[in-house]
Amino acid sequence: KAGVTQTPRYLIKTRGQQVTLSCSPISGHRSVSWYQQTPGQGLQFLFEYFSETQRNKGNFPGRFSGRQFSNSRSEMNVSTLELGDSALYLCASSLAPSGLNQETQYFGPGTRLLVL
């Protein structure tokens, strides 16, 4: 079974631009979570989607948004990019919402975003 895939793997943007990252979960998985990883703040939870609905949300500004499609693929969007948004963005999928039965999350390789 193919793992979680994320595209693109690397991205360079400038301040003020917006960016869209994509995540395809493992086949059959319906829950997708997004995380941001930076050297300073570590790994931080952004949001989780299940059945096209945002189920959980971390403490990030409204510039960070996401959505999930009927095939469970998910996208996250960051508008008005700031230098501090430079990070590795990780997507993880699970069969069901992560909190429901304490599901194991399977992570993709991440998208490394650099904001100049």
Place this chain on the structure above:
Amino acid sequence: SQQGEEDPQALSIQEGENATMNCSYKTSINNLQWYRQNSGRGLVHLILIRSNEREKHSGRLRVTLDTSKKSSSLLITASRAADTASYFCAAGGYSGAGSYQLTFGKGTKLSVIP
């Protein structure tokens, strides 16, 4: 705020030795998970221990959980060079707003010297 805090931040051992990493968290949890990350890549799930469990084994991994002390430890026995990676604990629980999430620590960087 981060719930999990790993200790030590970095650990260097010889191949064959055991490696122990500790994690502390702040609030009540449903579970405590450990992940491995190789050099800026995605995370690999290692083991999950539920809040009503005290110890769990998986191959060369042994995890303990002490909810009274809000702490967990990960022991890797008979370490190998391939175990070189960063290890993260993640506290799974509900925030004040009722939202379930994994809250990660900053990780322990383990180097296993051949």
